[in-house]
Amino acid sequence: xxxxxxxxxxxxxxxxxxxxTDLQLAAGYMGFRGxxxxxxxxxxxxxxxxxxxxxxxxxxxxxxxxxxxxxxRGDRHHCPSRTVLGIAGRxxxxxxxxxxxxxxxxxxxxxxxxxxxxxxxxxxxxxxVVDCLPPGxxxxxxxxxxKLGLLTAMAVHAGGRNVKLVGxxxxxxxxxxxxxxxxxxxxxxxxxxxxVVEATxxxxxxxxxxxxxxxxxxxxxxxxxxxxxxxxLSPVVIHELQIVGSRCGxxxxxxxxxxxxxxxxxxxxxxxxPLQQADRxxxxxxxxxxxxxVVEVEPRA
Amino acid sequence: xxxxxxxxxxxxxxxxxxxxTDLQLAAGYMGFRGxxxxxxxxxxxxxxxxxxxxxxxxxxxxxxxxxxxxxxRGDRHHCPSRTVLGIAGRxxxxxxxxxxxxxxxxxxxxxxxxxxxxxxxxxxxxxxVVDCLPPGxxxxxxxxxxKLGLLTAMAVHAGGRNVKLVGxxxxxxxxxxxxxxxxxxxxxxxxxxxxVVEATxxxxxxxxxxxxxxxxxxxxxxxxxxxxxxxxLSPVVIHELQIVGSRCGxxxxxxxxxxxxxxxxxxxxxxxxPLQQADRxxxxxxxxxxxxxVVEVEPRA
Numbered sequence: 001x002x003x004x005x006x007x008x009x010x011x012x013x014x015x016x017x018x019x020x021t022d023l024q025l026a027a028g029y030m031g032f033r034g035x036x037x038x039x040x041x042x043x044x045x046x047x048x049x050x051x052x053x054x055x056x057x058x059x060x061x062x063x064x065x066x067x068x069x070x071x072x073r074g075d076r077h078h079c080p081s082r083t084v085l086g087i088a089g090r091x092x093x094x095x096x097x098x099x100x101x102x103x104x105x106x107x108x109x110x111x112x113x114x115x116x117x118x119x120x121x122x123x124x125x126x127x128x129v130v131d132c133l134p135p136g137x138x139x140x141x142x143x144x145x146x147k148l149g150l151l152t153a154m155a156v157h158a159g160g161r162n163v164k165l166v167g168x169x170x171x172x173x174x175x176x177x178x179x180x181x182x183x184x185x186x187x188x189x190x191x192x193x194x195x196v197v198e199a200t201x202x203x204x205x206x207x208x209x210x211x212x213x214x215x216x217x218x219x220x221x222x223x224x225x226x227x228x229x230x231x232x233l234s235p236v237v238i239h240e241l242q243i244v245g246s247r248c249g250x251x252x253x254x255x256x257x258x259x260x261x262x263x264x265x266x267x268x269x270x271x272x273x274p275l276q277q278a279d280r281x282x283x284x285x286x287x288x289x290x291x292x293x294v295v296e297v298e299p300r301a
Numbered sequence: 302x303x304x305x306x307x308x309x310x311x312x313x314x315x316x317x318x319x320x321x322t323d324l325q326l327a328a329g330y331m332g333f334r335g336x337x338x339x340x341x342x343x344x345x346x347x348x349x350x351x352x353x354x355x356x357x358x359x360x361x362x363x364x365x366x367x368x369x370x371x372x373x374r375g376d377r378h379h380c381p382s383r384t385v386l387g388i389a390g391r392x393x394x395x396x397x398x399x400x401x402x403x404x405x406x407x408x409x410x411x412x413x414x415x416x417x418x419x420x421x422x423x424x425x426x427x428x429x430v431v432d433c434l435p436p437g438x439x440x441x442x443x444x445x446x447x448k449l450g451l452l453t454a455m456a457v458h459a460g461g462r463n464v465k466l467v468g469x470x471x472x473x474x475x476x477x478x479x480x481x482x483x484x485x486x487x488x489x490x491x492x493x494x495x496x497v498v499e500a501t502x503x504x505x506x507x508x509x510x511x512x513x514x515x516x517x518x519x520x521x522x523x524x525x526x527x528x529x530x531x532x533x534l535s536p537v538v539i540h541e542l543q544i545v546g547s548r549c550g551x552x553x554x555x556x557x558x559x560x561x562x563x564x565x566x567x568x569x570x571x572x573x574x575p576l577q578q579a580d581r582x583x584x585x586x587x588x589x590x591x592x593x594x595v596v597e598v599e600p601r602a
Contacts, residue, residue: 070516078516078540080492191381206534215371215379224535232529236522236546239379243544245537
């Protein structure tokens with residue numbers, strides 16, 4: 001049982017999702033040691049601010065210091081002394097209980113199922129892509145039909161932008177199509193797209209994005225890979241492209257999008273495992289092309 | 302003697318500069334074959350628009366088609382069918398005579414010397430860096446004390462921004478210091494700079510820029526290198542950085558900056574060769590750390 005500090009909530013985890021970052025961390029990325037997991041929905045069982053008690057919650061995974069220059073700029077996601085749930089300096093949520101600083105908690109309305117709420121964190125990241133696009137950027141190409149690419153395409157589409165998702169798996173593309181997204185197995189309009197989202201999870205995905213993007217266009221980079229990619233960056237200079245990195249987003253916005261039903265990510269769930277089989281869940285998540293694997297900490301009602 | 306097409310000016314070259322791109326082209330970059338050279342000042346000796354006759358001129362090196370989507374957007378620098386003086390599909394200016402489309406010509410006022418005017422093209426590129434920086438980006442770090450880094454630091458400084466130039470050569474940094482630029486042999490404020498200009502000309506310069514830039518900061522990428530660099534781009538995502546490629550700039554703006562004396566790049570000239578010794582000039586330009594080598598086509602008065 002984790003021991004709570006002041007202004008931390010003890011949360012009983014209900015459902016947790018496995019992210020590719022968990023797999024990379026398990027393989028040694030960033031030298032993390034501790035409890036993995038940063039996607040969850042749970043219930044507050046102990047806290048200082050009593051208004052949170054028994055609340056069903058998700059959480060911003062970045063726990064900022066609140067005192068540094070970045071925090072003073074309102075940029076808590078980039079606080080240099082932040083801890084990050086299950087990623088850096090803080091145990092995660094693939095467990096019965098997890099600790100979350102109270103300022104990171106976000107309440108989940110009854111209208112949002114546990115299945116949907118477990119996607120709040122990756123959906124927030126997907127929605128943040130929209131913030132990274134220049135206003136009026138026009139049509140948007142999303143590369144990659146993994147979990148991140150699917151969620152991003154659905155989020156951009158729900159935001160009212162024209163989006164095309166390109167991936168290699170017909171069955172995955174079908175999930176995005178069911179949400180109204182235009183999809184294709186390949187994209188031939190090299191140098192045409194005013195904005196491209198690189199969500200392939202592959203080190204060479206950036207090369208495809210550079211090829212697809214039109215001069216002075218914007219590429220939103222979502223993929224983090226442990227290995228440096230030998231990508232020819234001269235097109236960035238020659239075509240005066242803009243590459244914008246995008247990481248975490250606004251959990252409250254994500255929960256609102258789930259509550260209105262604008263985005264329903266539950267179709268991305270491929271398999272469920274009880275917490276006792278978390279190792280099998282991780283193995284399943286490592287299968288090539290696996291979609292979202294969730295771990296049920298409380299048995300489903 | 303090159304043969305003029307309609308709306309092209311025949312220019313008698315007076316002075317031409319050698320750029321690192323010329324050295325890369327000579328080594329096979331982009332498969333260019335023809336007359337090298339894209340930095341010059343010369344005199345119009347034949348033209349269709351008689352107002353240009355005998356004018357002392359420099360030129361925008363991008364010759365656009367004027368008919369495509371990019372041209373319709375006013376983005377002539379990114380016309381996909383453009384030719385580029387001495388770089389792509391068009392002979393350059395390391396010659397007695399060169400051909401320039403009349404819309405590319407820019408008049409040089411008497412107040413600007415040939416030595417200064419020969420820098421109009423690279424200075425325009427340096428000034429364009431300022432356009433790529435977000436407004437109010439604050440202090441700017443320029444990496445690289447080669448020709449491009451020096452010109453860029455001088456241009457950013459002349460634009461009234463706080464700039465620090467970091468390079469490895471005390472003698473080169475002294476040129477920027479004489480122009481009022483703060484300089485240093487190394488920079489230790491990792492993750493501090495809101496804006497970093499990567500002008501090292503080295504494939505790994507981007508790694509230094511990524512390290513120096515603060516979260517959500519901007520990196521202006523100036524270096525084009527033939528070889529892909531194995532740079533770890535995960536900081537772009539983790540710190541949500543923005544990388545903006547920057548290539549050519551506004552020749553008229555550059556000429557105005559030279560005319561007011563706001564920027565005097567003539568101190569960057571390291572050696573002069575007559576056109577008959579252009580091969581020796583290229584060899585000299587290849588020496589490690591060489592500054593600007595110019596080729597005199599007419600003897601100096």
